[in-house]
Structures are given as C-alpha cells and as structure tokens.
Amino acid sequence: MDYLILCEKKSAMDNFVQALGGSSGGFDGHSYQIVHAEGHLLTLSEPEEQVADQTLVKKLKSWQPEDMPWPIDQFKWVKEPIDRRKQSIISQIKKASKNAGAIVIATDNDPSGEGELLAWEIINAIGWHGKVLREYHDDESPKAIRRAMEKLSDVSDQAHDGDYLKAQTRQRWDFASMQLTRLATSAARNAGYQVRVANQGRLKSYMLALVDQRLTAIKNYVKKPFYEVKYKDENGHVFARKVPKDDEDALAKLHHSDKEAAKQELTIFAPSGISDVKTVKKTQAPGQLLDLAKLDAELAKKGYPSKLIETVYQELYQAGYVSYPRTEDKFITTEQFNELKQNREVIADLVGVDKNLLTHLAPRPRLVKDSATHGANRPGSKIPHSLDQLTKFIAAKVKGTNSGKCARDIYELLAKSALTMFGEDYVYEHTTSSVADHPEFVTSFNRPVKRNWKAILDLGEPAKDEDHKLVGQQASPFIAEGANPKPAAPTKSWVYKQLTKQNVGTGATQQSTMATITDAKNNANLLNDRKGRLSLTEQGKISAWLAHGSLIANARITAQLFQGMDKIGKYAKNPDDGIAPERVLATVNQVIAHDTPTFSKNAQTLGKIVKPKDHGRKPKSKDQTVVDGKTVSFNQTWGGHKFTEQELADLKAGKSITFSYKTKKGNRDITGKLGWGEYKGRKFYGFQPDFN
Incomplete structure (x- = not known):
C-alpha cells in the first residue's frame, strides 16, 4: 500500500471514500487505504506530569501566585489519549500504517493549523518515522478531493511544517x-x-x-441636553452647521445648555431660500461575502445561540451544502465564481430571489481572485431540492427544537450574500445644498435610483438612503433639542x-x-x-x-x-x-x-460587584508580614477569635501565641504560630494551630 490517508472524522472519510471510489483501492497510480480519527485523540497531560524534576510537582499543582510562573522551558509537553476509545482508534491507525509507504494528512485545512496539529499528534503517537504527505482540499466535494490528492506536498519534516508549528505553539500557549x-x-x-x-x-x-x-x-451615562439652531425646508430636510465631532470647542459654540440662549441666537436668523443644490449620480458595488462572525451576528437577531450556529454550519458543510466554515478568505476563486454563476438561478429560486436581478456575470476583482485557500463562506456544490430538505436533514442530526430552522436560515442568508455578486451596482443620487443667506447651514441625502444588489440582500441601514423627497424651496430656522448620545x-x-x-x-x-x-x-x-x-x-x-x-x-x-x-x-x-x-x-x-x-x-x-451574601463569606480582615523576602497576607482572625495588636505583633515576630476560642464543647485554649498550610488543595499562609 502506497498511502494511508488520515481523515479527521468519519463523515470526512465518507466524503473521501465517495471521491476516490472506496475505502481502499487505487487512485492516480497509487494504492491507498483510508482511516479516520474522531477529532483530537490526544490531549496534553496535567502540568505536574510535564516535568522530570519531581520537586516541581507540588508547585505545578498549586493555584497560588508564589508558585507561578511555571518553568515551561523544562516541559516535555507530554500527551496522552483522551480516553480508552481514543486509544483504541490510535491502535487501529497504527496497525493500518504497518504496510504503508507514506501517511497522507487529509484533515481539515484550516488557517489556524488545527487539522495539522490533530494529524501530527496521531503520527507521533504511533511512532511513525516515514514519509508524510499533505493534501489541501478546498472543500469536501469529490472534485476538490480528487484535485487535492493529485497535488500532494511533502511535509515529513515537522520543524518546517508551518501550519503544525503555528497550531502547536498556540496549543502550548493556551495550556x-x-x-x-x-x-x-x-x-x-x-x-x-x-x-x-x-x-x-x-x-x-x-x-x-x-x-x-x-x-x-x-x-455611568448622564444625559446632558443641549439646544441648537438649525434650518428645515418644507420637505423635511434639516440643514445644520458641520463641525468635527471631536472638536469640543466648536461644538460648545453650537450646543447651548440653556434653551434661552438658543432662543437668543435664533433671533439673528430668518427664513431663507435654498441655494447651491447639487445632485450627483453615484454607484456602489456589493460588499464582501459574509464571514462566520457576521453570519452569527445577523442570525443572533432571530434568537439562535452561537453554539447552535457553529454546530449546524459544520453539519451543513460536511454534507456539502455550504463551504468550509473556518476560512480566512474574503474572496473566492474564478473557478468557485463560475460554479456559483452556473447555479445562481437554481439557488435564487430556492431562497426567493428575483432571477432578473442576477445580470452581472463578470467577476469583480475585489471579490474574485486567482487563488484562495478555501474561498469565502458561500453555498456549497451540493444544492438541496428545497429548504425543507435542509430543515429535516439537520433536525435529524442536531438536537434542539430550532436546529432545522437554523439550518434553513443559515443557507438562505449565505445564498443571498453570494448572489449579491451577480447583482448590478446599486445606483443612487447624492444631493447637497445649503441655506442661501447662511451657507454654513448644509444638508445632504441620498435618493435610490436602482437598488439592484441591495434588493437581494441589504444588511445596512436602509433609512439612510430612503429619502425620496427632493430638496425644498424655502427653509426656516428652528431650535432642535439634542443630547450627548447614550452608548448603545x-x-x-x-x-x-x-x-x-x-x-x-x-x-x-x-x-x-x-x-x-x-x-x-x-x-x-x-x-x-x-x-x-x-x-x-x-x-x-x-x-x-x-x-x-x-x-x-x-x-x-x-x-x-x-x-x-x-x-x-x-x-x-x-x-x-x-x-x-x-x-x-x-x-x-x-x-x-x-x-x-x-x-x-x-x-x-x-x-x-460581588455581594458576600450571594457569593460566600464576607472578606476577612488581613494583615501582612514578610516571609523569605516576600510580602504575604494572612487573616487577622482564627476560629472566631480576632487577634489583638499584641498577638499580631508576636505572630509577625515568629512567636507562638495562646488564646481561647469557642467550640461545641465550650471554650478551649489553643496555641500556634504563623506558617504555611493547605486547605482543600490550596496553599495558604496563616495561623497554624498546634492541636498536640
């Protein structure tokens, strides 16, 4: 066998089986066998297991500041199987590798390198020292997998596998x-x-x-009302003096805290005609496709939790309905664009978009480039017959009453985002004008001419460009009341x-x-x-x-x-x-x-912010002393007894003290001194009683 192909999970292996024609066989002149993991099979052992020096074990178990930072330069970075089932999978992969000429990493090709790390963990765990190859699939469609398997890269040297080193360092840093x-x-x-x-x-x-x-x-917001003189025409357009928002001195001259002062200023202005009206026709191209964060933000408004969106999207991807989720790309390739162009009318019918809007068939350079790792988030090569099909598919896969509806909404939003690429540029008229007698008062507004791609999907603020009225003929001064904006x-x-x-x-x-x-x-x-x-x-x-x-x-x-x-x-x-x-x-x-x-x-x-009655005992009063050159704090009470000033002085001098405290059997004398102790696994410095 030439290649042992290592996939990330069973569903990914199924896609490779479909693409290559079986779980074993021949492809591109090479024999192969496909195996799969179940996500990460190994995890870093506990901190105390990472060092050879056993005197450090107690330090590495501690949660106390004096025991940190850890000596990570001495860490062995030992990993162990997550559980017995994961160990069994590792053993099966090791057995399958016995007759392999090379291992092919076929895990997710994500920008973080997580797929690379996952694979190398297994490769190292089975003691493999042979050739390691890497395929880089754009998605899990048969065509993309076959294309990737024809262009394998040699990554046998871990020290030069950038994706692996990046993910390994991130894992160790987070650990x-x-x-x-x-x-x-x-x-x-x-x-x-x-x-x-x-x-x-x-x-x-x-x-x-x-x-x-x-x-x-x-x-901490405190509303501070102000009054400002402005003009308004008969069509409702407001004319105001423009100054930078961060110019406090300029704003102070316009914003009167006293309404009477604003009324006084109003007396110097009178109704006036409108002049210097300029209207320019402008266009706006569609923006970049939605990434996972923007998709999440939009769908959150419908009440979907981020965890559900993450889970449902992953299932849709593995089934081929949507593209790779964890992409960093803001654009797609020419090939991906052509695929979408070919499928645009079918997708439009599916999500209720007017096909007559999809007339821009040339790729825009800002959105389509020659190469990409996965391409921006978009509908996948596999198109469902209906959105109900997605609903039923996900409902059977993901627990939760809204999982099926979430799948439908994810696909619909992704599809409309992608279809905006085929919409013509948004066309609008931008008008500016000023008050004739006082040209420092100006206004500007937009009037849509053709919505085009915005009629497919517009996630902006439509109110800003929906003013259909033309500028008026006459404007009158008035006092506008405002306030410092409250943070949203x-x-x-x-x-x-x-x-x-x-x-x-x-x-x-x-x-x-x-x-x-x-x-x-x-x-x-x-x-x-x-x-x-x-x-x-x-x-x-x-x-x-x-x-x-x-x-x-x-x-x-x-x-x-x-x-x-x-x-x-x-x-x-x-x-x-x-x-x-x-x-x-x-x-x-x-x-x-x-x-x-x-x-x-x-x-x-x-x-x-934390109320003791809701979050445990009230904080105890503390005192401080110096131990081994370091300042440490200790409680001023023990067993309900509060140390006197003399007792505190004796304790800090290293002396033993004796005092009486209450027990269930009555008062009892206790003797002790300051020292290190441990309570529920936590090391602390304080009064240590000598019960003997």
Missing part, C-alpha cells in the same frame, strides 16, 4: 495560560470570596473587557466589529470563542445572549473585574499574540520572515508577571 485563570481565581479567593473559576484567555478576556467597558459606560447596548455585531477593527482574530475564531463563552450549558459561560444583545453573567462579571488593566484583556497585546502565531508559519519556511515558536511561547510568562499583581489589586475591590 500555559491556564495559570492566568488560576491566578485570577486565587486572587479572588485569597481576598475572601468564594467564587467559581475566574476564566481568563487569549481572546475571551478581551471580549469580556469590551462588553464590560460598554456596560460601565451605559451605567453591547451586541455580537458590535463586539465583532471592534475585534475586526483591532485586527484581533478571524471571523471564524471570533465566532468560535463567542460560541464557547455564551453557551449556557458550558461551565465557562461568561456572557448572556438575548437575541444578540450581550450582558455579563455573574462569573463573567468577576472575570472581567479581575482583568481590569491586565495584558490578557488588552486589545494590542491580544492582536500581537494572533500576529505572532501567524508569523510562526512563515518562520518554518524562512526564519528571517517570521518569529520562532519559543519566542512567542515565552510571552506567556511576560503576561503572567504583569497580570499577577493586577489580579490581586483588583480582587481587593471585588466587593463592589
């Missing part, structure tokens, strides 16, 4: 960053609060920070826009993280999602509060981390063009060094 969750959690607990795990992470912390900052801005509620759409603006993650990565932190069934549920409107859960509030001012929740640092991961892929091909994996991995300790005191400081004010 090491669990220290941040431990540090944040212990900071809250050491401050006296019984909280659940205070999750922190490479993207989730910044997403939480965005929502937290917006909710705080809304809470945080939504998925808003969060995704902020992430994109800061260049933090791809649409697929953003959506996947959103799916995790808004999943009500997940222990890491940090955000509530109400039809796309976001708020913090109790756990989310704690995590966000502790991360105020941290690097893990900083937009710039998060963007740099994502960029660093991408540059590792370039490093594998040419070190001068990229960044070495160890350099990126080392940044986790830099983040930990900065964020450890930040978490501790924020924990001291946690009472502003």
